[in-house]
Amino acid sequence: MNRPTTGTLAVPGATLHYEKRGSGPVLLLIPGGAGDAGMYEGIAQHLAAHFTVVSYDQRGLSRSPLDGHLADQRVDVWSDDAHRLLELLSPDREAYVLGNSSGAIVALDLLARHPERLRRVVAHEPPLLELLEDPAPHRALFAEVRETFREEGVGAAMARFSEGVGEERNRERATELPPEIQEMAARMYANLPVFLEHVLCPFSGTAPDVAALRRGADRLVMAAGRDSRAQVPLSGPAARLAGLLGGHVVEFPGGHLGATEHPKEFAKQLLEVLG
Numbered sequence: 242m243n244r245p246t247t248g249t250l251a252v253p254g255a256t257l258h259y260e261k262r263g264s265g266p267v268l269l270l271i272p273g274g275a276g277d278a279g280m281y282e283g284i285a286q287h288l289a290a291h292f293t294v295v296s297y298d299q300r301g302l303s304r305s306p307l308d309g310h311l312a313d314q315r316v317d318v319w320s321d322d323a324h325r326l327l328e329l330l331s332p333d334r335e336a337y338v339l340g341n342s343s344g345a346i347v348a349l350d351l352l353a354r355h356p357e358r359l360r361r362v363v364a365h366e367p368p369l370l371e372l373l374e375d376p377a378p379h380r381a382l383f384a385e386v387r388e389t390f391r392e393e394g395v396g397a398a399m400a401r402f403s404e405g406v407g408e409e410r411n412r413e414r415a416t417e418l419p420p421e422i423q424e425m426a427a428r429m430y431a432n433l434p435v436f437l438e439h440v441l442c443p444f445s446g447t448a449p450d451v452a453a454l455r456r457g458a459d460r461l462v463m464a465a466g467r468d469s470r471a472q473v474p475l476s477g478p479a480a481r482l483a484g485l486l487g488g489h490v491v492e493f494p495g496g497h498l499g500a501t502e503h504p505k506e507f508a509k510q511l512l513e514v515l516g
Contacts, residue, residue: 266335277299
């Protein structure tokens with residue numbers, strides 16, 4: 242296995258840890274939820290022959306410490322972080338981007354604000370609840386998950402989240418993760434309080450700039466997992482946004498975490514849509 246080279250980038254209010262490997266145009270992998278650069282370790286192995294594969298830890302998570310106190314996080318600030326990474330690592334060439342979950346929300350904001358920097362963006366299951374026909378029950382669910390975390394802790398909150406989105410809980414899933422992903426598991430668990438308190442509701446409650454995305458629609462691929470079809474708050478916004486932009490959703494292997502659960506198959510599909 243080829244290990245990535247690592248670096249840090251000072252940005253306003255934080256220092257970002259990033260990893261890169263391979264050669265060719267930059268493909269920036271934006272992690273979602275409580276994940277960090279390690280969530281893409283599995284697919285990166287299959288992409289590095291075609292791209293300079295870059296991923297990173299979002300500010301306030303894992304190895305990207307904040308300079309000041311922790312507060313509710315903002316999509317535009319995380320999008321600025323991604324843009325600064327591209328300015329550093331791909332200053333003279335359009336880049337490709339994959340974002341998953343809350344990382345897909347960041348990817349969409351990046352495309353809306355900096356379309357000239359991007360060749361193709363794949364947004365996999367951004368939970369943009371305000372795009373849904375009836376966002377209220379899903380907004381209430383996410384607020385309940387946050388309140389459950391405050392009162393009962395991470396375990397109870399994640400159980401309520403899984404139950405609420407219709408995800409079948411597989412207690413053996415953590416032990417079934419590919420070995421290269423397992424080392425991220427402890428960091429991801431440590432990140433969950435930050436995600437549940439400061440990311441889940443602020444990010445899912447934002448509204449994308451549909452007008453700006455329409456101007457960059459030729460560069461955008463909306464994606465969802467084959468196993469996520471019935472999970473409205475996860476796959477529903479992708480379908481809704483694709484429709485608003487005159488396109489369709491491309492299905493990927495697995496569910497919301499298909500990139501970690503089925504890395505080889507996910508990478509194959511990603512290479513196809515990136516052209």
